[in-house]
Amino acid sequence: MIRVYKNPVAPPSLPKKLSWNHDDVVAQLREDQHCKCYLCERKLITDFQVDHLQSRHNFPRLIYEWSNLFLCCFYCNCKKSDHFDNILNPALTDIEDLITQKMDFPNAKAVFTNPGTPSPQTAETIKLLSRIFNGTTGIRNIREQAFYDYTKSKISDFQALLLDWLETESPEAEQAIMEELSSAAEFTAFKRHLIRINPRLRSRFAPYIRPNYLISK
Secondary structure, three states: OOOOOOOOOOHHHHHOOOOOOOOOHHHHHHHHHOOOOOOOOOOOOOOOEEOOOOOOOOHHHHOOOOOHHEEEEEEHHHOOOOOOOOOOOOOOHHHHHHEEEEEEEEHHHEEEEEEOOHHHHHHHHHHHHHHHHHHOOOOOOOHHHHHHEEEEEEEHHHHHHHHHHHHHOOHHHHHHHHHHHHOOOHHHHHHHHHHHHOHHHHEEEEEHHOOOOOOOO
């Protein structure tokens, strides 16, 4: 989960209260979030929904509030439902400054921690992210395991790319790493963490782990 930079101007349909998931709302969210789910950071082709940060059930007055709307995948939206109304707002917060997000492959889980005493919002965000990446119970169901396996494969590929650059410092590997650190890439937070914990990688790629870093095409 990373910071989201939303267009400050609400889509035209929202003030008219035509629909909170009208095409112009979806189109703007897809552009602002680079077609990624704001929670898990997976790219979304057709599996996307408009999520209310503070749920429709508990906050009906915010149903058409632009600042309360984010693009989300079906999987994450089901995990969140209306039970996590106090998570961090990614449009207002540099999430990576508050939550360390890393993969623990030996123990087959994602780890989310706060270096200090987390605020209630930070703690609730950590709880939700853990539920998304590690499953609702102690044992993952088929859907949860498939989600974890996909995440693992993407981060493993990135680790292989880092090893390639550490061994060769090839321009091709360097460019590929820069692209994978972009806010538009999948699982950016996990990838940026790998840069932060390695002094040599951090020295070279520090400019590319800023919250708003977006590779130029």
